[in-house]
Amino acid sequence: MIVKHLSLLxxxxxxxxxxxxxxxxxxxxxxxxxxxxxxxxxILASTQLSxxxxxxxxxxxxxxxxxxxxxxxxxxxxxxxxxxxVSIIAAITLPYALLSVEKEIPEHQIPLFYSxxxxxxxxxxxxxxxxxxxxxxxxxxISSLSSYALISLGKQRQALTSAYQYLIMGTIGATFYLxxxxxxxxxxxxxxxxxxxxxxxxxxxxxxVHTGFAFILIGIALKLxxxxxxxxxxxxxxxxxxxxxxxxxxxxxxxxxxVMLRILxxxxxxxxxxxxxxxxxxxxxxxxxxxxxxxxxxxxxDIKRLLAYSSVAQIxxxxxxxxxxxxxxxxxxxxxxxxxxxxxxxxxxxVGAIIYRLGIxxxxxxxxxxxxxxxxxxxxxxxxxxxxxxxxxxxxxxxxYLVSAALEQQAWVSVAAILIGSLLAVVYIGKIIESxxxxxxxxxxxxxxxxxxxxxxxxxxLVVANIYFGLNTExxxxxxxxxxxxxxxxxx
Amino acid sequence: MKHNLILRVTAKxxxxxxxxxxxxxxxxxxxxxxxxxQAGVILSAAIILYSLLFGLDAAEKVITPTVARIxxxxxxxxxxxxxxxxxxxGGNYLDYSVLADTQVAGQHLGIxxxxxxxxxxxxxxxxxxxxxxxxxxxx
Numbered sequence: 109m110i111v112k113h114l115s116l117l118x119x120x121x122x123x124x125x126x127x128x129x130x131x132x133x134x135x136x137x138x139x140x141x142x143x144x145x146x147x148x149x150x151i152l153a154s155t156q157l158s159x160x161x162x163x164x165x166x167x168x169x170x171x172x173x174x175x176x177x178x179x180x181x182x183x184x185x186x187x188x189x190x191x192x193x194v195s196i197i198a199a200i201t202l203p204y205a206l207l208s209v210e211k212e213i214p215e216h217q218i219p220l221f222y223s224x225x226x227x228x229x230x231x232x233x234x235x236x237x238x239x240x241x242x243x244x245x246x247x248x249x250i251s252s253l254s255s256y257a258l259i260s261l262g263k264q265r266q267a268l269t270s271a272y273q274y275l276i277m278g279t280i281g282a283t284f285y286l287x288x289x290x291x292x293x294x295x296x297x298x299x300x301x302x303x304x305x306x307x308x309x310x311x312x313x314x315x316x317v318h319t320g321f322a323f324i325l326i327g328i329a330l331k332l333x334x335x336x337x338x339x340x341x342x343x344x345x346x347x348x349x350x351x352x353x354x355x356x357x358x359x360x361x362x363x364x365x366x367v368m369l370r371i372l373x374x375x376x377x378x379x380x381x382x383x384x385x386x387x388x389x390x391x392x393x394x395x396x397x398x399x400x401x402x403x404x405x406x407x408x409x410d411i412k413r414l415l416a417y418s419s420v421a422q423i424x425x426x427x428x429x430x431x432x433x434x435x436x437x438x439x440x441x442x443x444x445x446x447x448x449x450x451x452x453x454x455x456x457x458x459v460g461a462i463i464y465r466l467g468i469x470x471x472x473x474x475x476x477x478x479x480x481x482x483x484x485x486x487x488x489x490x491x492x493x494x495x496x497x498x499x500x501x502x503x504x505x506x507x508x509y510l511v512s513a514a515l516e517q518q519a520w521v522s523v524a525a526i527l528i529g530s531l532l533a534v535v536y537i538g539k540i541i542e543s544x545x546x547x548x549x550x551x552x553x554x555x556x557x558x559x560x561x562x563x564x565x566x567x568x569x570l571v572v573a574n575i576y577f578g579l580n581t582e583x584x585x586x587x588x589x590x591x592x593x594x595x596x597x598x599x600x
Numbered sequence: 601m602k603h604n605l606i607l608r609v610t611a612k613x614x615x616x617x618x619x620x621x622x623x624x625x626x627x628x629x630x631x632x633x634x635x636x637x638q639a640g641v642i643l644s645a646a647i648i649l650y651s652l653l654f655g656l657d658a659a660e661k662v663i664t665p666t667v668a669r670i671x672x673x674x675x676x677x678x679x680x681x682x683x684x685x686x687x688x689x690g691g692n693y694l695d696y697s698v699l700a701d702t703q704v705a706g707q708h709l710g711i712x713x714x715x716x717x718x719x720x721x722x723x724x725x726x727x728x729x730x731x732x733x734x735x736x737x738x739x
Contacts, residue, residue: 109677113687113692115694116687116692116693118681120680120684120693123680124677124680124684126672126676127672127676127677128673128677130669130672130673131669131673168692168693169692170692170693170694171692171693171694171695171696172691172692172694172695172697426641
């Protein structure tokens with residue numbers, strides 16, 4: 109029975125656990141429940157992926173209403189890949205959460221924190237599972253609303269204003285998406301993605317459809333923090349509690365990229381997107397995003413903020429890959445977002461370990477701590493090298509595919525942008541390493557010890573994953589290749 | 601609020617019909633306009649009106665924030681519980697038809713229970729929001 113309802117359980121498990129966790133007594137019980145749910149979701153998601161790879165698309169009808177009338181969960185290689193990414197990151201983040209949350213969140217809010225965390229998790233999983241374009245909006249709102257609450261729980265007072273800023277921007281994005289969906293619905297009369305894909309070719313010349321497409325594109329671009337719509341991201345990532353930053357940085361923008369892929373490659377017919385300037389726009393914004401956000405990152409003094417700007421730049425790479433609209437480009441995009449989740453997750457976790465000891469992580473406060481926190485320092489170094497794209501790390505694989513996608517189309521400017529972006533990454537990662545290792549320790553920090561094992565272990569799981577996926581690309585490249593086929597972008 | 605006799609008497613006569621109306625909207629929702637969301641809002645409006653006239657402390661005796669929080673979770677769990685029950689009875693998630701002997705009776709029972717869950721959650725969440733705002737700055 110579990111096999112039959114697997115795709116559904118994946119979403120409903122965290123969704124059902126959230127209200128239970130909210131009323132649990134204080135203490136460590138909410139965390140235990142969260143951990144169990146996240147680990148079982150990771151197991152379910154990996155089973156789902158292997159099932160999809162073996163026997164093709166899984167379809168689940170909610171409420172027994174047949175699609176296209178009812179809501180359908182439709183799982184192919186792309187969905188399964190993203191669901192696995194989200195649940196694995198959640199399963200690694202939660203062990204890390206225990207100590208970090210106890211330090212950063214007031215005790216009486218901890219059950220509510222885990223409840224909101226599970227809701228956010230359920231929302232993100234829901235987006236990846238559903239085959240209904242309106243249902244995507246519902247889950248998008250579930251995950252967004254809970255992430256606004258999670259961000260506002262940050263220790264500093266700016267957390268409230270940055271959560272509010274994200275609320276405004278996120279709501280505009282979601283509303284634009286909904287307007288777009290409404291316009292498409294008015295022309296096709298369906299909300300089911302597969303059905304809409306079948307009906308859209310007849311109406312592509314209508315202006316309503318073009319307008320709907322533009323609304324959806326802008327709405328999702330806001331959600332995935334595409335430069336120049338990224339303004340909410342640096343503040344939100346900087347002031348959110350560490351665990352929230354780790355989780356959102358590794359999943360939320362990735363899931364938005366997934367929605368973008370679905371809209372561009374599954375729902376709209378082949379020729380349509382090519383007939384609009386979308387590809388050129390993505391390449392242009394991707395390139396500017398990479399360069400400008402990387403330069404911004406160099407000038408930051410708060411390390412979380414630095415990494416947040418670097419995230420904006422990395423989103424540039426992903427969008428660049430989509431912009432090429434080729435099989436290699438799409439693969440590069442998917443590989444990079446998986447690898448970026450690994451490296452940013454590891455980096456934010458390591459920075460969180462410093463915050464756990466110091467309470468802050470500004471460049472001038474962390475000087476010389478590398479010798480006192482060798483494991484944390486090593487984690488930052490390796491994940492940082494991966495971010496730069498040094499051979500032997502996961503980052504190299506994604507940069508390799510990106511550059512080959514660009515070379516395929518002789519897009520020399522893009523190649524240059526990718527290389528310059530990597531060089532700029534050397535500068536900002538170098539700044540952190542210089543501060544941590546080559547500066548003398550300030551007197552107040554001489555007693556700081558290495559972070560506790562509970563924080564180090566999850567961090568190192570991600571660090572090792574960075575090296576593993578840099579050497580063994582079977583999972584990432586294999587699944588990305590399969591996904592590119594599913595999306596219908598076969599090498600032209 | 602000791603002196604506002606007219607307001608107090610009016611409210612006291614109004615609150616029972618408001619509650620009855622909420623229950624009507626709740627349980628008549630599957631035949632006519634209405635449903636759990638509207639009923640929950642109307643019911644919470646009755647309690648909020650009571651609290652406006654007799655004070656927050658009196659309203660919190662009717663329903664404490666802790667109880668409201670538990671009820672808010674309970675409503676969601678009723679909704680999801682119906683879904684899981686249909687799965688256990690062999691249907692798909694939220695396929696009400698399997699809940700009773702005939703399809704019509706099953707659909708009827710299912711929507712009634714689901715809307716009950718919605719009503720409970722909406723009412724308690726409205727109250728929680730009101731308590732949170734009204735209780736700001738209290739010791």
